[in-house]
Amino acid sequence: MIIILKPDIDPNGPEMTALLDYLAQFPDIQTRISGIRGTSRVVNEVYLIGPTHHVPQDTIQRMPGVEKVVRVSSKYRQIGRHGGQMNELGFTYQGIQFNQDSLHIFMGPCAVDTPEHVEIMFRNMQRVGVTTARMGAYKPRTSPYDFQGHGKTCLPWVFELAGKYGIKVIAMEVLRAVHIEEIKEALDDAGNPTGVMLQVGTRNAQNFELLKAVGSQQEFPVLYKRGMGLSIEESLNACEYIASEGNRNIVICLRGIKSRLGDPHRNLVDFMHVPVLKRLTRLPVCIDPTHSVGSKDRAPDGLLDIFHATAQGIIAGANMVLVEFHPRPELALCDGPQALTMQELDHFMADVEITRKAYEERKALASRAVLKEMTA
Ligand code: PEP
Ligand code: MN
Numbered sequence: 001m002i003i004i005l006k007p008d009i010d011p012n013g014p015e016m017t018a019l020l021d022y023l024a025q026f027p028d029i030q031t032r033i034s035g036i037r038g039t040s041r042v043v044n045e046v047y048l049i050g051p052t053h054h055v056p057q058d059t060i061q062r063m064p065g066v067e068k069v070v071r072v073s074s075k076y077r078q079i080g081r082h083g084g085q086m087n088e089l090g091f092t093y094q095g096i097q098f099n100q101d102s103l104h105i106f107m108g109p110c111a112v113d114t115p116e117h118v119e120i121m122f123r124n125m126q127r128v129g130v131t132t133a134r135m136g137a138y139k140p141r142t143s144p145y146d147f148q149g150h151g152k153t154c155l156p157w158v159f160e161l162a163g164k165y166g167i168k169v170i171a172m173e174v175l176r177a178v179h180i181e182e183i184k185e186a187l188d189d190a191g192n193p194t195g196v197m198l199q200v201g202t203r204n205a206q207n208f209e210l211l212k213a214v215g216s217q218q219e220f221p222v223l224y225k226r227g228m229g230l231s232i233e234e235s236l237n238a239c240e241y242i243a244s245e246g247n248r249n250i251v252i253c254l255r256g257i258k259s260r261l262g263d264p265h266r267n268l269v270d271f272m273h274v275p276v277l278k279r280l281t282r283l284p285v286c287i288d289p290t291h292s293v294g295s296k297d298r299a300p301d302g303l304l305d306i307f308h309a310t311a312q313g314i315i316a317g318a319n320m321v322l323v324e325f326h327p328r329p330e331l332a333l334c335d336g337p338q339a340l341t342m343q344e345l346d347h348f349m350a351d352v353e354i355t356r357k358a359y360e361e362r363k364a365l366a367s368r369a370v371l372k373e374m375t376a
Pocket of ligand 1: 110173200223255291319
């Protein structure tokens with residue numbers, strides 16, 4: 001059960017005290033209070049944990065300061081929408097807003113290789129006005145003989161270069177809890193010239209210890225990538241692990257699912273789940289067209305499959321795009337054949353702009369249609 005308080009209620013005031021006193025008569029129920037900063041207001045919510053079937057909803061509903069009482073039927077207590085809750089669970093990091101209305105493009109190489117390549121990438125991003133990057137230092141590889149990433153040794157110069165070119169956030173995969181510490185240390189040593197969004201990759205989508213590790217810290221937001229063989233429900237439960245540890249600054253990412261039916265693509269593109277995730281949760285939703293498609297194949301209309309997949313996600317309302325670029329894909333140490341080149345950057349950004357505008361027009365059209373129905 002979740003008790004949503006009216007917006008002006010002080011979490012230390014008399015209404016909250018009265019509510020907690022009343023709840024104290026149910027000894028098997030634990031309470032957790034949390035303040036959620038939405039786009040327009042802060043809402044305080046009280047979570048009741050334990051067997052709540054004997055807690056009278058009507059009595060609580062009538063108590064002063066209570067806006068709404070929601071019985072949680074689904075498992076996603078913290079990240080889910082439960083009918084009456086706030087519109088969304090957004091957050092601001094490094095001065096950038098992430099929510100179900102925003103759109104940010106995170107671009108960069110699969111794996112960090114040389115300072116020269118990283119600098120070319122950042123310089124081009126600055127040229128087109130993108131301040132959010134993706135970059136792998138710790139790489140989970142299918143074969144133990146493949147390049148495993150430079151690890152913490154590359155962090156100092158990556159962060160320094162990011163600062164030089166005004167990059168505000170880098171999405172970076174972590175494989176173990178110690179990597180979070182290494183990133184934090186390297187950022188501090190460099191004077192925090194940039195920020196990091198911790199990425200939980202598809203291969204660790206049910207690594208519950210890692211989920212708890214990224215969830216139990218508050219400094220970095222988390223980009224959770226759907227498990228390539230997991231249902232939406234399993235992936236949302238994994239996000240709930242992160243949130244239940246205390247960190248709700250989560251973006252959930254669709255990156256395609258493993259299926260022979262996706263051939264010739266590397267994965268079956270699952271971007272129709274963008275609106276589904278926005279309906280089921282209050283999290284911003286990301287798409288990863290690169291790992292979904294996994295090739296540079298081009299359709300007869302002149303557009304790369306990666307461009308088409310990106311457009312599908314954005315026109316369905318995606319809030320973030322993770323896309324691989326490399327200045328010299330033939331030299332990339334990981335995923336070169338699917339990386340876009342610097343020459344494709346401007347075309348990609350222009351294409352994104354077209355589809356985002358189309359999405360915004362579709363959204364406006366839908367709200368006009370609803371209004372018309374209501375006034376008819
Ligand atoms: C990546 O984004 O670099 C990556 C390895 O993606 P995924 O975990 O989706 O395979
Ligand atoms: Mn990759």
